[in-house]
Amino acid sequence: MLCNGRADLCDLRYNQVTYPGTHNSASYSLKYDCELSTQTCLETKTVCQAQAQNCTMGWETRCSKMSNTCLDRLPDWMHWLCGAFTSTCEATEQFCLGWEDICTSSLEVCTLWGSACLGVIPDWAITCLWENQPDHTITQQLAAGIRFLDLGTCLTNNNTQAVMCHGNGITRAIGVPLDDVLTQIATFYNANPNEVITVEFNEYDGDVNLISQTIVQKVLQYFTLPSGQLMMYPRTSTTQTWPTLRQMITANQRLMIFMGDTYYPIPDPKPTWANQKDMWKQDGFAYTNQDSQPVQLNQSYYDWCNQGPPTDGSFIKWQQIDINMAILEDDIVASVKKGQVPELCIGPLAIQTNSAMLDALGSYCYTRWPYWFRVRVNDYWEGDVFKVANQFNDLNVARVKAGDPITPF
Template sequence: MKRFKTFKTFDIINIINIISIINLLVIINISVDAAAAAVDYNNYNNIIECNGDSDICDLYFYQVTFAGTHNSAAYNLKYDCNILAESCFLKANSNSCNQQYETCKQNRTTSCDIQTNLFKNWNPNYLHWTSDLFNSICKTSDVLCAAWYTICQKARNSCELLRDVCENEVPDQVLKCLWENNDGYPIKRQLEDGIRFLDLDTCQVGNESVVFCHGMGLSRALGADLDSIFLDIKEFMEDNPNEILNLGFGDYDGLDAPFVANFIQNKLEYHFVNGSGYSLMLQAKGGDDGSFEWPTLREMIEINQRIIIWFGPLYGWLGPLNNTRKDWVHNIESHYVSSYTYTAGDLTAQQLNDSFTKWSDNSQNIIADDLKNFGHIRWQTIDNTVGLELPGLEKSLKHKQSPGMLCLKDLANKINYNLLDYFFDIFKDKFPYIFKVSLDFYPQSNLFEVVKKLNQLNVQKFKIN
């Protein structure tokens, strides 16, 4: 087997004519070896299909574009009513009702003394006996505190009622509208259809578990456990030995980030590392200069390491001080740019269009910054999605109403065709590597056609004629 290709700044020679950055490379004094980045298609006689396409088998991993979904496990969700009730409790009282009752009595005693002293200061001595009488009565009567205790208990009962209403009466259409990016298309179906990048959001539940979910805090809805999804993925990968798959763990919700990170990593190891220690997950070798050695898709298939694991913010919580991070966990930030970093606040198709256009227009500065800060050009992504604002969510759920006028599906239908084609046009000549294209409701889109066109361009850019 030939040695894995090292991905570093030398790789960009084949796309210089396309992205017009030759002057930039000269300025920063980078020497380029034209032959190093090219792919020799004559190395292998037995051509097989890789992700359904024989043309991309001998492209290095980072030279391939993958079709992906956004919030891939966002289906069959259940709104997290416990979070809603806990928020209600916090608003009703920060401590228990008993503690508040005792605090009330203590504060009342202090208040009685203050009122008594004020009375004495403003009245002659012969009336001071009345202030002393007031002070005595004030300190021995806790009618007001007892009344507050009753109110406090009723407030807590209301929070429990809210939890019950939430668990039993939040309409399914509200969940599908606001949270389910892939309603009707579970992970298994996505894989069968050709999705090769799964974007997986996770939420901590109590102190013992992590599940797939969508949203954070009061706006989170919970989905399947990790085991069930990983079993579906493992079955698919075993049945389809020529497929390469990316698993991205980006957003998470939970107070204990190290717990969430280690929980996910342990589950991955349990499902995708066999008893003898052989891993189905690829470990890309890092270089001292910040480069990484990535194999071709064919090589990944031959060694049967066909799953690539990506961690976002959770990556830093796995070590390395406590040496808990596995070598097959890769850092998103070091390798590719999630377009969410510059489109996170976009709520309309026009806003999304403006964000991508601005990013593309600034491509040369972005590439220069990558070379300066990372030592290589990071891969770009086209995450063709817009978000929903959920104002008054708690109030809406109490009244069994949808807090939004538009659903995720409505928004996706506005951007999944024309805008996706536009983003393809403005990115293909500006950036050398487009790692993935992902969106919501992919069946109502031309996702696979766009990815196919990008990979055809990738073959043209990196193939030796």
């Protein structure tokens, strides 16, 4: 019997195996969220109404408020209007209501932006700034051997649809619907009965209560058998021993679900298949989140690995190598102002780190902590994520055979 492609992994517990993974796994086929940015712009209409109310509150303060607000609200080429407002400061309340009309009409630029938005965003911006797995669907990733998927979820269409996304608020890009991703996972799952898959619902943007409800509903919809059996592996307590891959495969409960902050809003009693990720796993991003360049990431990992686990007997979380790179903000701003592509984009940064540096990190870090749960990268096809995960699993197998439990439970 092969378990995740290897016979020697079958009798290792789920938490004794190292999984190759992708960061922002569904960050492909993205587009800038023009709908949200337009909506955010239009919502400032309420600011205009508040300004009109302030206008009527007192003659003495009205002039300066109107003049300052006018300069702040209108583009430079319309500042001539501000002088006219100031010179008629002694006007009646009708003038204040007139200001509301002028202020609101200036928001027509929001509507114009909405219609031109996608055409304004340069072609390079999406692949350079947002897409972590460009042109590689979930189906392709699973077929290649990725066994850990990281899904960021947003709400669109007035909170009625869950989609994949990268970023937050008006800086986010959105992709395929959650239904599309879960369909791809379910199709692979059913066609490959000896494969164990891990899905983490971590980052989100929108109403966390609605997103959590949607995730639970969709997981149950796509991964419940006609008999009513769940395809997700359930754990009834935090002290329950994690199953072996063989047990998960034999039970046909080969899907392990982890959730970040989306876990807490789930009503009690929470599903036994939903695991809170921070209880078990130490994200590499927790101590590398300030790193933007390969040399910084490299140093942060070496420092962390040198530190080693605590010696006070406290629970040691599963360690994770997360090669998640960022682009320097100053480089982005300067480049966009000039209409140029930044000197470094996500893809080239991934290529710099996924091979030689990943190999070096693996060789150095593995022996300094009890257990490494995953190796996760951007642009997974560029580099050695599968090589490093297999090397880790060779060591995992040897240690378990020698009687080392590696992790509790």
